[in-house]
Amino acid sequence: MIFKVFGLLLFVFSQASLATVKIENWQTPQGTRVYFVRTPALPMVDIRLTFDAGSARDEAKFGLAALTSALLGSGSGDWSADEVATRFESVGATFSSGVSEDMAWLSMRSLTDKTLFDKALATFQVVLNRPAFNDSDFQREKNLTLAGLKHREESPGALASIAFHKALYNDHPYAHPEEGFLQTVGEFTVNDLKTFYKKYYVSANAIVVIVGDLSREQAEHVAQSLLHDLPVGEKPAEIPPVTMPTQASTQHIEFPSTQTHVLSGLPGTYRKDPDYFSLYVGNYILGGGSLVSKLFDEVREKRGLAYSASSQFAPLYRQGPFTIGLQTRNDQTAKAVEVMNATLHDFIDKGPTDAELTAAKQNITGGFAMRIDNNSKLTDYITMMGFYQMPLDYLDVFQSKVEAVSAEEIKSAFQRRVRPELLQTVTVGGK
Amino acid sequence: MNYRLAAPMLLCLVLPAHAENGKVHEHIFSNGLKVLVKEDHRAPVVVSQVWYKVGSSYEPGGITGISHMLEHMMFKGTKLYPAGEFSRIIAENGGQENAFTGSDYTAYFQTLEKSRLEISFKLESDRMRNLDLKAEELVKELQVVTEERRMRTDDQPRAKTQEQFNAVAFANSPYKNPVIGWPSDIANYKVEDLQAWYQLWYAPNNATLVVVGDVDAEQTIQLAEKYFAGLQPSSIKPLKPQDEIEQKGVKKLTIKAPAKLPFLMLGYKTPVLKTAQPTWEAYALEVLSGILDGGNSARLPARLIRGKEIAVSASAGYDMSARMSELFMLEATPAEGHSVYELEYALKDEVQQLQTDLVSSEELQRIKAQVLAKDVYQKDSNFYQAMELGMLETVGIGWQKADEYVKNINQVTAEQVREVAQKYLNEDRLTVAYLDPQPITEAPKPAKLQGGHHDF
Numbered sequence: 001m002i003f004k005v006f007g008l009l010l011f012v013f014s015q016a017s018l019a020t021v022k023i024e025n026w027q028t029p030q031g032t033r034v035y036f037v038r039t040p041a042l043p044m045v046d047i048r049l050t051f052d053a054g055s056a057r058d059e060a061k062f063g064l065a066a067l068t069s070a071l072l073g074s075g076s077g078d079w080s081a082d083e084v085a086t087r088f089e090s091v092g093a094t095f096s097s098g099v100s101e102d103m104a105w106l107s108m109r110s111l112t113d114k115t116l117f118d119k120a121l122a123t124f125q126v127v128l129n130r131p132a133f134n135d136s137d138f139q140r141e142k143n144l145t146l147a148g149l150k151h152r153e154e155s156p157g158a159l160a161s162i163a164f165h166k167a168l169y170n171d172h173p174y175a176h177p178e179e180g181f182l183q184t185v186g187e188f189t190v191n192d193l194k195t196f197y198k199k200y201y202v203s204a205n206a207i208v209v210i211v212g213d214l215s216r217e218q219a220e221h222v223a224q225s226l227l228h229d230l231p232v233g234e235k236p237a238e239i240p241p242v243t244m245p246t247q248a249s250t251q252h253i254e255f256p257s258t259q260t261h262v263l264s265g266l267p268g269t270y271r272k273d274p275d276y277f278s279l280y281v282g283n284y285i286l287g288g289g290s291l292v293s294k295l296f297d298e299v300r301e302k303r304g305l306a307y308s309a310s311s312q313f314a315p316l317y318r319q320g321p322f323t324i325g326l327q328t329r330n331d332q333t334a335k336a337v338e339v340m341n342a343t344l345h346d347f348i349d350k351g352p353t354d355a356e357l358t359a360a361k362q363n364i365t366g367g368f369a370m371r372i373d374n375n376s377k378l379t380d381y382i383t384m385m386g387f388y389q390m391p392l393d394y395l396d397v398f399q400s401k402v403e404a405v406s407a408e409e410i411k412s413a414f415q416r417r418v419r420p421e422l423l424q425t426v427t428v429g430g431k
Numbered sequence: 432m433n434y435r436l437a438a439p440m441l442l443c444l445v446l447p448a449h450a451e452n453g454k455v456h457e458h459i460f461s462n463g464l465k466v467l468v469k470e471d472h473r474a475p476v477v478v479s480q481v482w483y484k485v486g487s488s489y490e491p492g493g494i495t496g497i498s499h500m501l502e503h504m505m506f507k508g509t510k511l512y513p514a515g516e517f518s519r520i521i522a523e524n525g526g527q528e529n530a531f532t533g534s535d536y537t538a539y540f541q542t543l544e545k546s547r548l549e550i551s552f553k554l555e556s557d558r559m560r561n562l563d564l565k566a567e568e569l570v571k572e573l574q575v576v577t578e579e580r581r582m583r584t585d586d587q588p589r590a591k592t593q594e595q596f597n598a599v600a601f602a603n604s605p606y607k608n609p610v611i612g613w614p615s616d617i618a619n620y621k622v623e624d625l626q627a628w629y630q631l632w633y634a635p636n637n638a639t640l641v642v643v644g645d646v647d648a649e650q651t652i653q654l655a656e657k658y659f660a661g662l663q664p665s666s667i668k669p670l671k672p673q674d675e676i677e678q679k680g681v682k683k684l685t686i687k688a689p690a691k692l693p694f695l696m697l698g699y700k701t702p703v704l705k706t707a708q709p710t711w712e713a714y715a716l717e718v719l720s721g722i723l724d725g726g727n728s729a730r731l732p733a734r735l736i737r738g739k740e741i742a743v744s745a746s747a748g749y750d751m752s753a754r755m756s757e758l759f760m761l762e763a764t765p766a767e768g769h770s771v772y773e774l775e776y777a778l779k780d781e782v783q784q785l786q787t788d789l790v791s792s793e794e795l796q797r798i799k800a801q802v803l804a805k806d807v808y809q810k811d812s813n814f815y816q817a818m819e820l821g822m823l824e825t826v827g828i829g830w831q832k833a834d835e836y837v838k839n840i841n842q843v844t845a846e847q848v849r850e851v852a853q854k855y856l857n858e859d860r861l862t863v864a865y866l867d868p869q870p871i872t873e874a875p876k877p878a879k880l881q882g883g884h885h886d887f
Contacts, residue, residue, distance in 0.1 A: 041472075154588055
């Protein structure tokens with residue numbers, strides 16, 4: 001009996017060690033950082049290149065980073081957009097590109113069977129290094145973006161988000177939507193894209209993440225073959241610090257919808273913020289824990305005022321937005337906002353109870369294994385760690401950092417960082 | 432919390448490295464509950480899903496959407512675990528949970544670290560038979576569902592178009608009703624209606640328990656037995672077939688809504704895997720869907736978005752794993768300077784080419800390569816693997832069909848694709864909807880701004 005129990009414990013420990021992630025890290029001769037995790041269980045690989053070339057690099061040309069990214073995968077080298085797509089898809093590979101505020105990325109997923117993978121990789125290499133930026137591709141992608149921007153105007157939620165970011169960030173690079181505006185995108189020329197690409201899509205400004213069934217040697221070859229033709233270039237200047245709003249504001253945008261969308265918040269936390277874990281754990285209690293948070297309980301469970309009511313911190317290089325959001329029938333907006341504010345103020349004043357804090361820690365640490373249980377999630381996490389240059393043991397110490405947070409630290413962090421007198425509130429809806 | 436899966440289903444290929452990975456263990460308890468377990472040892476996690484054979488296509492008039500309403504009420508507690516306890520316990524165990532309702536199923540799931548699976552079984556087995564439905568909880572949750580409907584349908588021009596489209600396309604099939612229900616039905620549910628619906632369908636002999644993850648199959652079945660095997664079965668009457676009558680000619684409708692872009696939907700009545708005679712027709716329709724929209728090199732993006740540049744979006748959709756005959760859908764947004772009618776003509780031109788010319792061997796090869804690759808990619812997600820098994824079982828196809836998918840797709844010929852195009856994608860089986868954008872009355876601009884801003 002004793003032996004059996006002992007054996008069981010050993011088994012648990014050995015499994016736990018399998019759950020930790022071994023990240024291999026090196027630099028290419030051009031200075032690009034490469035992060036590699038070998039996951040041999042499935043014959044596939046995810047490769048993601050990420051550049052510091054997100055919408056925060058748009059300057060006055062709002063939407064330029066996004067449109068530049070959208071052109072990648074169109075005509076490349078001697079191939080048309082059709083030929084690029086056919087080359088990837090004929091071997092079952094998928095390719096995508098996109099931007100966020102801070103990042104621009106190109107991703108490929110492929111089988112690791114040599115014949116299939118070699119063709120996919122060769123295509124990826126050309127797509128990255130030799131985008132044609134020909135005029136017909138440019139006009140078409142621009143028109144697709146303009147149509148998307150018009151479509152956005154049908155959505156009260158999207159309009160709320162645009163006004164909300166503007167209220168939080170004013171003239172900071174985080175203030176405008178990634179896709180830009182009809183006016184700004186309408187004025188782009190193909191040369192704008194070429195200039196942006198040349199400046200930002202360079203080795204010194206890139207990281208590579210590889211997760212999948214490759215050997216270290218193969219992974220080195222992948223990184224090298226993708227990047228050796230890319231100019232070294234240089235890292236762009238740091239994104240400027242965020243200036244906090246000086247007082248609260250509320251604005252309403254009239255829209256013919258049956259619900260009013262409410263967003264409230266302020267510039268919140270950033271990736272290397274010493275308060276990050278206090279804010280993260282605190283927010284789980286306030287509005288992050290999807291079916292169990294205070295906001296969910298007060299707004300939805302107790303009063304039936306909304307389908308969703310939540311809060312989140314979106315950490316970026318600089319302070320990303322802290323956002324509380326809900327949607328409710330137009331005529332009960334005032335009531336929902338009142339409940340939302342009362343819940344927030346109460347939490348800021350009192351902080352969490354010990355029971356709430358324990359429950360939050362149990363959820364976050366108890367569910368840690370699910371954060372990294374497949375290749376997709378690993379690729380996302382390692383991209384974040386590599387891009388923001390977080391310590392490589394970030395995942396290893398994540399749970400102990402969560403455990404170390406005290407109720408007092410959460411209260412203090414919220415009182416310093418989520419100041420109600422600076423909250424920016426936007427409502428979009430009908431009467 | 433309702434959606435229908437648009438993605439094609441994919442199979443489970445046994446990988447040589449882990450023979451046990453990928454094998455499905457099936458066990459049926461004497462009360463009728465079917466348990467499916469698939470071991471996947473890549474990470475120390477497990478997903479557990481309980482699928483009930485009930486959804487909006489089971490609902491009679493007057494209570495449409497009640498399956499979805501009941502899904503919400505399933506979080507409102509039992510005698511043993513009162514309102515809020517279920518979610519609190521799952522959360523404190525690090526779990527993620529939710530539920531979803533479709534036309535043909537209602538499912539509940541938890542994702543947990545592997546040692547906590549028992550908690551899921553304990554709670555799910557309790558609420559399978561012991562839900563404590565309370566009128567005062569229903570009053571609040573009715574408002575939540577009404578808000579959900581506003582958010583998902585009423586304020587979304589395209590979702591509204593889709594809802595009207597289904598209502599017109601189907602004459603008598605229950606697929607004419609929205610999963611979330613019609614507004615006046617939602618407003619008038621009584622707690623007795625929910626009680627009756629719960630009694631009717633929530634029983635072990637109407638459910639499938641699916642577990643995928645880092646578990647031992649035999650031990651998992653034993654653990655399930657401990658919690659589920661003692662539950663009483665119900666007597667469940669077979670559903671009336673409600674087969675859709677034959678359509679005789681094209682149907683057209685227009686939906687006006689505040690919107691910025693027009694939108695076009697075409698739907699052809701087609702059989703699905705369960706109803707196709709012979710079965711290969713469903714696989715041929717699946718391949719046809721891939722020819723049109725299986726990736727960025729497929730015909731709709733290559734010819735209509737690029738090529739003619741007549742569309743800014745264009746997609747094809749076919750859900751072969753529905754319980755009853757469905758629609759083969761084409762949806763598109765015209766590019767600036769083009770009308771929905773021009774785009775409709777262009778889409779029909781694509782259909783006509785499929786009816787007259789054989790698709791190329793390169794196109795068929797591409798689809799087969801994609802199917803093989805996706806089959807591996809989907810295994811990156813335990814959740815997806817469980818979902819596939821649960822859905823196939825619940826709609827009555829049987830989970831074993833997953834294993835035949837790649838083989839059956841590989842056997843589809845160019846001639847068969849042309850044959851199903853001729854047989855099913857014709858005018859007499861077609862419904863067309865146009866979204867006619869109405870002005871968003873006031874130009875969206877800040878009406879009122881209080882308080883100051885930033886330091887400049």
